[in-house]
Amino acid sequence: xxxxxxxxxxxxxxxxxxxxxxxxxxxxxxxxxxxxxxxxxxxxxxxxxxxxxxxxxxxxxxxxxxxxxxxxxxxxxxxxxxxxxxxxxxxxxxxxxxxxxxxxxxxxxxxxxxxxxxxxxxxx
Numbered sequence: 555x556x557x558x559x560x561x562x563x564x565x566x567x568x569x570x571x572x573x574x575x576x577x578x579x580x581x582x583x584x585x586x587x588x589x590x591x592x593x594x595x596x597x598x599x600x601x602x603x604x605x606x607x608x609x610x611x612x613x614x615x616x617x618x619x620x621x622x623x624x625x626x627x628x629x630x631x632x633x634x635x636x637x638x639x640x641x642x643x644x645x646x647x648x649x650x651x652x653x654x655x656x657x658x659x660x661x662x663x664x665x666x667x668x669x670x671x672x673x674x675x676x677x678x
Contacts, residue, residue: 565591565664568657573628574676576657590617590671591664598673603631610673611638611648617671621647621663625656625674 566589570577575584578595589595599613600606603626614622622641624633630652638648651659653674663670 566593566595567591567664568661568672571654571657576653576674576676584676586673586675588614588617588671588673589660590619590669593617598675600675603627603633603675606633606637608637608640612640614671614673615640615644615646618669619646619671620669621649621671623656623660623663623670623672623674624648624650625653625672626650627653627675627677630655 566578568576568578569580570582575582576587576595577583578589581595583595586598586600587595588598598610600610611622622638626632630650632650635642641648649659653676656672656674660670660672
């Protein structure tokens with residue numbers, strides 16, 4: 555039996571990342587982003603980690619995810635739980651990790667068919 559990888563090319567996957575950029579389906583983006591397997595990447599409003607607000611997380615409800623991956627830049631940081639309380643009330647998991655780890659984890663969850671949203675911050 556010959557096995558072939560079944561690439562789901564219609565889904566957004568992270569194809570590269572590095573300091574100050576993320577590539578999704580080989581298209582390079584800079585700045586803070588929100589993306590999911592089915593929705594194109596778009597700018598995410600917070601300027602940096604310290605500027606995160608409740609409204610930044612509440613906006614993620616529109617994606618109807620089961621899990622949100624928060625990429626916090628070059629190092630892992632944890633936002634105050636009150637900031638993402640709207641997600642918690644909706645029974646949506648929030649995982650904070652550095653942005654590189656968020657990109658890797660996003661690809662794994664996407665391949666598993668999970669309803670994941672990545673909200674990532676780039677270091678200034």
